[in-house]
Structures are given as C-alpha cells and as structure tokens.
Amino acid sequence: MLTLSSGGYIARIAPDAGGTIAALDWQKPDGTTLPLLHAPAGVAPQTETPNKFGAWAMLPFANRAFDSLVDDGHTRFTVPSNNPAGTIHGFGWQSAWQVEEQSAGHTVLVHRRTNGPDPYRYLARQDIRLGEDGMTVTLALTNEADQALPFGMGLHPWFPCAADTRLRMTATGALIFDNQFRATGTQTFADGGPYADNPVFATGAESAWSFLGWDGTARIETPSTGLAITLSASENLRYPMVWAPAGVDFLCAEPQSHAAGAPSERIVREASPLARLQPGETLAGWVRIAAEAI
Structure with missing residues (x-):
C-alpha cells in the first residue's frame, strides 16, 4: 500500500489492486481526522468485483457496456464480460x-x-496529487491501437453518507432508466434536478441517476460530523452517475466522460457519445475532492 500526505490530506493507494485509492482522510483545523471516502475497516482492495469503497478509475469506458458490446456507430465489437449484465467499468x-x-x-x-x-x-x-486544495486525480488515456476506437473514462468515488448527509448538485437533464440501469430515453430539468435544493440524501430506497448537463461541482454536507466535501471535475467529465442502494452508509457520485450505457446503447450515445480517438490520441480529464469544516 502506498501512502501520500500533504496539505492536511492522507491517501492510501493500492497500485496492484486496480490502482485503487483505498482511503482519503482529512485533518480538520481542530485536529480531528475525518474520512472523505467510504473505507470499511478491515476490507482490502481486490479485483474480483468492484470495490465498494475508496475511489478507482473507470476505463477504457465508464459504467456499463450491456451484453459486453461496444458500438459507437462506426466500430462495433465485444469485450470480455465481468458482470451478469455484460461488462462494467472497463x-x-x-x-x-x-x-x-x-x-x-x-x-x-x-x-x-x-x-x-x-x-x-x-x-x-493516473496522476494523484494532494495539496491544500484537496486531492486531484488526473486521468489520461491514450489509444495505442492501430485504428480509431471509442474511449471513455471516469472516477468512481464512494463517499460516507449519514442520516443527515445532504447532496447539492445541478444538471439540465438525465437518462430515464428501466431495469438494470438500461436507458429508455432522456428527460430535461427546468429546476436543476433532484439535488438542486440540497436535500437530505434519501437512503431508504435505491437512488440511481445518470445526469446530463452537470455544471461540474457537487457538495456533500454532513452536519453531524462537521464536514463538507466538494467534488469538482473538468469540462469533459460532466456526465456523472449518482447511485446508492437502499440502507447503506455511502453514496456514489461518479464524474464520467459519457452517460451510463453509452458504450452499447444508441439512445445514450446520441446524448453523450464516447470520444473517438485516432491512434496516438489522448483523452484526459481531472477530478478534485476537497474538504471543508462546517
């Protein structure tokens, strides 16, 4: 395990297990140390199933390729399956x-x-840097194939969520999900979407949103711990997935370069296509996680 420390932040990273950022902690001005990422005690990063903690990179596409199909309207092929629905998170x-x-x-x-x-x-x-402004993760993905191919990427952070945790973020629209997060269409928001008014994040039922037109900033506030986390992302990672199953102590807010299902679903591809990289071309973007005492 690799440990980084700077600017009041401490990160523990497992290069051999998916390059996972297994934990990120922050020291408040009063000396109290708080976790910024969900990090269950005694659980180590592994590569059999997606880790439900920390933060890790999704590439060469983010979220799901249903039936393990990648199709951007120009090139069509299948990739190895790693999930009952097909292939998840690359x-x-x-x-x-x-x-x-x-x-x-x-x-x-x-x-x-x-x-x-x-x-x-x-x-x-994956460039991971700690400083006074938080943890910045810069992802870069270069096509080394001898043909143009569709690429995407994202970061999958898991944030602590308590009974009083609130999420504030705005978007202009979202996918409409059917079973297993498969999109049947898109919707637009006149009011910024379900988290525009900073509601308590509901944990009694599953939450699942793949947003379109995100402004690039989200704020997670937990008054009971005196902590606010600001998540921000570069302009090309503005299709976040927000997800949490019922009854858990975490929430996911995942900046991505495309919406959920874009690798395989035409209806999603039309709203947020993958980046078609020529040989040698690079897709790059950054995500920052910063803490504040409240």
Missing part, C-alpha cells in the same frame, strides 16, 4: 498499475493494455 479496476513517480504528496500510476480478444490497446495514466 478493465482498469481489475488491473495492476505500476508506480511511475512517487513523492510525499504525489504519485503517477500507469496501466497498459497490450492484448485481449478485442481491439482495445491503450496506455492509462
């Missing part, structure tokens, strides 16, 4: 990442895919 979270650089508050991890039954060949970089 391959990065199930791969070992190598440490390319490391200092007290900064590391660069790399993961390269050079073989497989599908055409994806790429180089992924």
Whole structure:
C-alpha cells in the first residue's frame, strides 16, 4: 500500500489492486481526522468485483457496456464480460498499475493494455496529487491501437453518507432508466434536478441517476460530523452517475466522460457519445475532492 500526505490530506493507494485509492482522510483545523471516502475497516482492495469503497478509475469506458458490446456507430465489437449484465467499468479496476513517480504528496500510476480478444490497446495514466486544495486525480488515456476506437473514462468515488448527509448538485437533464440501469430515453430539468435544493440524501430506497448537463461541482454536507466535501471535475467529465442502494452508509457520485450505457446503447450515445480517438490520441480529464469544516 502506498501512502501520500500533504496539505492536511492522507491517501492510501493500492497500485496492484486496480490502482485503487483505498482511503482519503482529512485533518480538520481542530485536529480531528475525518474520512472523505467510504473505507470499511478491515476490507482490502481486490479485483474480483468492484470495490465498494475508496475511489478507482473507470476505463477504457465508464459504467456499463450491456451484453459486453461496444458500438459507437462506426466500430462495433465485444469485450470480455465481468458482470451478469455484460461488462462494467472497463478493465482498469481489475488491473495492476505500476508506480511511475512517487513523492510525499504525489504519485503517477500507469496501466497498459497490450492484448485481449478485442481491439482495445491503450496506455492509462493516473496522476494523484494532494495539496491544500484537496486531492486531484488526473486521468489520461491514450489509444495505442492501430485504428480509431471509442474511449471513455471516469472516477468512481464512494463517499460516507449519514442520516443527515445532504447532496447539492445541478444538471439540465438525465437518462430515464428501466431495469438494470438500461436507458429508455432522456428527460430535461427546468429546476436543476433532484439535488438542486440540497436535500437530505434519501437512503431508504435505491437512488440511481445518470445526469446530463452537470455544471461540474457537487457538495456533500454532513452536519453531524462537521464536514463538507466538494467534488469538482473538468469540462469533459460532466456526465456523472449518482447511485446508492437502499440502507447503506455511502453514496456514489461518479464524474464520467459519457452517460451510463453509452458504450452499447444508441439512445445514450446520441446524448453523450464516447470520444473517438485516432491512434496516438489522448483523452484526459481531472477530478478534485476537497474538504471543508462546517
């Protein structure tokens, strides 16, 4: 496990287990240390199923490719299945990442895919930096195949959620989900969407939203712990998934370069296509997680 520390933040990272940021803590001005990411005690990162804690990269596409199909209207192929519905969150979270650089508050991890039954060949970089402004994760994905291919990416953070936790974020629309998060259409919001008014995040039932037109900032406030977390993302990671099953102590707010299901679903692709990268082209974006005492 790799440990970074700077600016009052401490991160623990598991390069061999999907490059997972297993924990992120912040020291309040009064000396109290609080977790910024959901990190159950005694649970270690693994690559058999998606880790329900920490934060980890989704690439070469984010969220689901139903029936393991990738189709951007130009190129169509299947990828290995890792989920009953098809393929979820790409391959990065199930791969070992190598440490390319490391200092007290900064590391660069790399993961390269050079073989497989599908055409994806790429180089992924995860630049993780701690500072006074929080933890910034910069993802870069370079197409190393000999043909143009559709790519996407995102970061999947799991945030602590208590009975009084509130979520504030605005968007212009969202997908309409059927079973298993498969989209049947899109909807528009005149009022900024379900979290525009900073409601208590409901944990009594499952929450599942794939937003369109997000402004790039979300705020998670928990008065009982005196903590506010600000999540922000670069302009090309503005299709977040917000999800939590019923009765849990976490919520997910996942900045992505495309909406859920875009790799396989035409109706989603029309709202948020994957990036079609030529050989040697790179898709890059950043996500920042910052803490504040309230």
